[in-house]
Structure formats: structure tokens, C-alpha cells
Amino acid sequence: MKLIFDCRFIRNDHHDGISRFSTELFSALAKQIDLVALISDKRVLKWLPADTEFILGNAPTNALAELGLARKLNSQGATHVFSPMQTMGSLGKKYKLVLTLHDLIYYFHPKAPSSLPLLVRFAWRLYHLSFTPVRILLNRADAVVTVSETSKDLIEKNRLTTKSVHVIYNAPESRSVIDEIARPSSVAVRNKLVYMGSFMGYKNVEVLVEAMRLLPHYELVLLSKISSKRKSRLRELAGSAESRVTFKNGVTELEYATELAGAFALVSASKDEGFGIPLVEAMGYGIPLILADIPIFREVAQEAARYFDATSAELFAKQVLELEKPGMWDELSANSRVRGDFFDWDKSASQLLDVLKKL
Structure with missing residues (x-):
């Protein structure tokens, strides 16, 4: 097998979801088989194992x-090609091709991130108004990969491909700082409810903020970058609890690890989600989760979380207070560690390799 891995979605500056997925999966796969990286910028090689063979x-x-x-990959003798996206060119291919559709979140919420240029946002919205383009793209593949059973079910329910669909789970980013973080020795001194994620409408952060008026002994820490306009609206919503809603507006890796390690819980009221990487990252620290009751969160967190109706600030607050009951936090913390161990890049790489070998 000559396997070429499409690494062109790896960013040079910092990772986004696809970039991190590509980097971690390539690195884990490189431990198990010789493979070649397809890149378009040599600077991304810094994220890959030393002496990685590559094609520009x-x-x-x-x-x-x-x-x-x-045609270029044919000339390189490729027998198998994997891409972490679904848009890779395939005209005239003579190899087995595996494409990826991570989730369907933007088909249900097609508004593009405001950080993108206007023209890109317009094209983004057009692309996600219909399933037809993605059906055409996926059916060029010999197999399709997605990152959860929830997404697989949606792909099959919406008949997005006639090809076999395989789940290759996401996993937390490899970090060297995890053991350096000092953790509070007692749950009694933990009072931070940590949120990591965007502030797009479907994320429903309003429910978390509203609930702080019902949780006078807790602080809500919002870690992600946020616009001044959105921040002002959420501050108004917090009312009397405004002083206990903290906006970090972006954090470093070490700051993120520190916030997770000392948290009472990681929280999310999201009404929909593609996967939920922050859940897996929090579970790596044995942190309980308090989550909206949606299928993907149930799949990822299982017994590591308490769940609530995403429309109710009162029910969210109730689940926070339930964690105060004797032994409850420790029980969920233990569940969190066990569930977190399930998500592992080496295991995901082995599963992808099995898919490739069977083609």
C-alpha cells in the first residue's frame, strides 16, 4: 500500500478543528505505516513527525x-488516498479514495463564521443550502469517514452517499502541559463553570448566563474570543450576576489547561453540535460535564455528564446544584476519566487503517 494523506488543511499559524484532526491522525498513523503527506505549504511540516515524506x-x-x-497522485504511485475533507479532486484517479464529512452542523445552521471574508461567507451559505453538492462529492469516494455515530446516522438518514460510512473518532490534542497543572485538592474550593466554544446563536450561551442569577456561589468563565457587541448583550443578560460572568476573550494552551483542571464542571447549553472536542478535553482532566440533552453530547460524554433541557436556565442551575451532593462530583469525575480514555488518536488511526486495507 502506498498511502498519501491530504495534509493541505493543516494551518501554519494555529490549529482549527480540521487542522488539528489532520495533524493528530497523520502523526498517529505514521507510527503504524509508512505514508506520504500531500502539502501545499512546507511550513506545516513543523506539525508533522520529523523526516515526513511529502509531495508538494x-x-x-x-x-x-x-x-x-x-493525475499527480497517480504519477506518484498512490494506491490509497485519505483526505480529512470531502472536496479533494479525484478526476481520473487510479487509487482508492477515502473522504471525510465531519458533521452536518452547517447544513442545519448555515450562517458562516463572521471572521470569514464576505465573499467566502456568501459561497459558504450557498453551498450549505442544499445536500446536492455534498452528495456529488462524497459519491466519488470509495469510502466515507465521519467522527461520530450521530453524524453517521444523519449522513445515512439524509442519503448523502451510497458508499460505506465509517466512524473515526476525534480525540484530544496531544498536550505536554497536562501534568504540569496544579489541581485543587478539594471539590469544595472549585466554583468555576467553564465554557469553551463559539458564541453563534445555536450555541445558546444565553441560558448559561441567565442561570448565573440562580447560582450565587459560582463563576461562569467564557474562554473563547467574542465580539464587543455580543459581549455587551450577554453582560446585560447577566444582570445582577454580571460580576460572576468572566470573558477571557481567548486563552493560551496553558491557560486553557489551567481553567479546565480547576473547574467545577465544563458546561454547554448548545442546541446542536458537530462533535464537542471541549468535552473530550475536559474528560482528560476528570472534570464532570453539565450539558444540553442532545444526541451528540449523549454519545460523547455518556456517564461523565448530567444533562438538562437546553431551553431552561433553571434546569441547568438544578444540575449544577445536584453535583454538590455528597459523592456526586467524585463519581462523575471518575466517570469522566474513564470515558476520556476512550478517545485516543492511536486507536482512531488503527481504525482508519482497517478501513483502507479493506478497500
Whole structure:
């Protein structure tokens, strides 16, 4: 097998979800089989294992050059190619191709991130208005990968592909700081409810903020970057609890690890989600989760969380207070560690390799 892994979605500056997924999965797979990285920028090699063999190709955003990509990979003797996206060019391919559709979140919530250029946001919205484009893209593959059973069910329910769909789970980013963090010795001194995620409408952060008026002994710590306008609205919503709602507006890796390690719980009232990487990251520290009761959260967290109706600040507050009962926090913390161990890049790499070998 000559396996080429599409690493062109790895960012040079810092990882987003696809970049981190690509980096971690490639690195884990490289421990198990010889493979070649397809890159469009040599600077991303810093994220990959030393002496990684690579092919320099076009940027994945160059649609014209993408039409000739398969011929280039054919000439390199590729027998199998994996891409962490579904848009990879395949015209004239002579190899087995595995494409990825991580989730369907933007088909149900097609508003593009405001950080993107206006033209890109327009194209984004058009692309996600119909399933037809993604059906065409996925059916070029020999197999399709997604990151959860929830997403697999949605792909099959919406008939997005006639090809086999395989679950390759996400896992937490490899971090070297996890053992350096000092953890509070007693749950009694923990009072932070930590949220990591965007502030898009479906994330429903309003419920968390409203609930703080019912939780006078707790602080809600919102870690992600936020616009001034959104911040002002949430502060108004907090009312008398405003002083206990903290906006970090972005954190470093070490700051993130410190906040997680000392948290009472990781929280989310999201009405929908693609996966929920912060859940897995929190479980790595044995932190209990208090989550909206949606299928993907049930799948990822299982017994590591307490769940609530996402429309109710009162029910969220009730679940926070339930964790104060004797032994409850320790029980969920233990469950969290056990569940967190399930998500492992080496295991995910082995599962992907099995998919490739069976084609």
C-alpha cells in the first residue's frame, strides 16, 4: 500500500478543528505505516513527525489545479488516498479514495463564521443550502469517514452517499502541559463553570448566563474570543450576576489547561453540535460535564455528564446544584476519566487503517 494523506488543511499559524484532526491522525498513523503527506505549504511540516515524506501540491482552494490533482497522485504511485475533507479532486484517479464529512452542523445552521471574508461567507451559505453538492462529492469516494455515530446516522438518514460510512473518532490534542497543572485538592474550593466554544446563536450561551442569577456561589468563565457587541448583550443578560460572568476573550494552551483542571464542571447549553472536542478535553482532566440533552453530547460524554433541557436556565442551575451532593462530583469525575480514555488518536488511526486495507 502506498498511502498519501491530504495534509493541505493543516494551518501554519494555529490549529482549527480540521487542522488539528489532520495533524493528530497523520502523526498517529505514521507510527503504524509508512505514508506520504500531500502539502501545499512546507511550513506545516513543523506539525508533522520529523523526516515526513511529502509531495508538494496545489492549495485546496485552487479549484482549477484541483482538477489535475488525481493525475499527480497517480504519477506518484498512490494506491490509497485519505483526505480529512470531502472536496479533494479525484478526476481520473487510479487509487482508492477515502473522504471525510465531519458533521452536518452547517447544513442545519448555515450562517458562516463572521471572521470569514464576505465573499467566502456568501459561497459558504450557498453551498450549505442544499445536500446536492455534498452528495456529488462524497459519491466519488470509495469510502466515507465521519467522527461520530450521530453524524453517521444523519449522513445515512439524509442519503448523502451510497458508499460505506465509517466512524473515526476525534480525540484530544496531544498536550505536554497536562501534568504540569496544579489541581485543587478539594471539590469544595472549585466554583468555576467553564465554557469553551463559539458564541453563534445555536450555541445558546444565553441560558448559561441567565442561570448565573440562580447560582450565587459560582463563576461562569467564557474562554473563547467574542465580539464587543455580543459581549455587551450577554453582560446585560447577566444582570445582577454580571460580576460572576468572566470573558477571557481567548486563552493560551496553558491557560486553557489551567481553567479546565480547576473547574467545577465544563458546561454547554448548545442546541446542536458537530462533535464537542471541549468535552473530550475536559474528560482528560476528570472534570464532570453539565450539558444540553442532545444526541451528540449523549454519545460523547455518556456517564461523565448530567444533562438538562437546553431551553431552561433553571434546569441547568438544578444540575449544577445536584453535583454538590455528597459523592456526586467524585463519581462523575471518575466517570469522566474513564470515558476520556476512550478517545485516543492511536486507536482512531488503527481504525482508519482497517478501513483502507479493506478497500
